[in-house]
Amino acid sequence: MPHTVDFETVSTAGLESSPVAEALAGLRANEARYFKNKYDHVFTVEPASDAAATVDRVHRILEEERGIVIASRPLEATAFQVENIRWTYVFYENGLSVNVLYTVDDGGKRAVGFKLSDGMEIPDELASFKFARQKSKLAGTIRGSYFVIKNEY
Numbered sequence: 001m002p003h004t005v006d007f008e009t010v011s012t013a014g015l016e017s018s019p020v021a022e023a024l025a026g027l028r029a030n031e032a033r034y035f036k037n038k039y040d041h042v043f044t045v046e047p048a049s050d051a052a053a054t055v056d057r058v059h060r061i062l063e064e065e066r067g068i069v070i071a072s073r074p075l076e077a078t079a080f081q082v083e084n085i086r087w088t089y090v091f092y093e094n095g096l097s098v099n100v101l102y103t104v105d106d107g108g109k110r111a112v113g114f115k116l117s118d119g120m121e122i123p124d125e126l127a128s129f130k131f132a133r134q135k136s137k138l139a140g141t142i143r144g145s146y147f148v149i150k151n152e153y
Contacts, residue, residue: 002046002078005032010138014047014076020095023117026139027097028076031089033138039082048074048090058090058098061112061153068125072096084108095120102153110149115142 003013007029012021015028032043048055054077062068072094079088081104088100095117103109114126118140122131131143 001050002044005029005043005045007033007036007138014045015091017073018075018093018095018117020117020119023119023140024091024095024097026136027095027115027117027142028091030136030138030142031097031099035082035087041080041082043078044080045076045078045089045091048077051077051079054079054088055090057153058088058100058112061100061149062098064151065112065149066147070096070098071123071125094123096123096126100149102149111146112149113144113146115144118142 005028010025010029012025015021015024018024035041035043055074062070070092072092074090075093076091077089084104086102086104090098097115099113101109101111114129116122116131129145131145134142134144136142
């Protein structure tokens with residue numbers, strides 16, 4: 001069952017099994033605030049088990065573009081379109097958030113972003129990436145990286 005992510009009152013609902021559940025909830029709320037402020041979009045997520053096609057799409061892009069297989073279990077996912085951009089998010093048990101930004105128009109921006117929750121180690125499968133730090137009132141210190149998507153999906 002999809003639920004709206006509240007960035008006013010941060011909740012760990014759906015993320016309880018994560019060892020960094022509070023930081024991951026803050027990261028998820030940070031994303032919800034971004035989409036509300038920038039696009040007036042309400043950020044909703046559903047259990048990964050109910051969003052298999054969404055999770056599979058992200059995993060396919062990671063595997064085909066860079067040979068990356070995320071070892072952690074996906075907990076929640078969402079997919080939506082705002083303006084001419086399709087967004088896909090998967091939140092993982094280890095505290096990782098993976099998003100795919102895919103501009104529908106030819107020649108637009110297309111990228112995969114990684115965000116690490118405060119307190120988590122860099123997963124082995126992402127060890128080759130350099131991560132920049134960003135402060136967030138909701139999520140503490142977020143470390144992020146990305147790569148540009150080269151193929152069509």
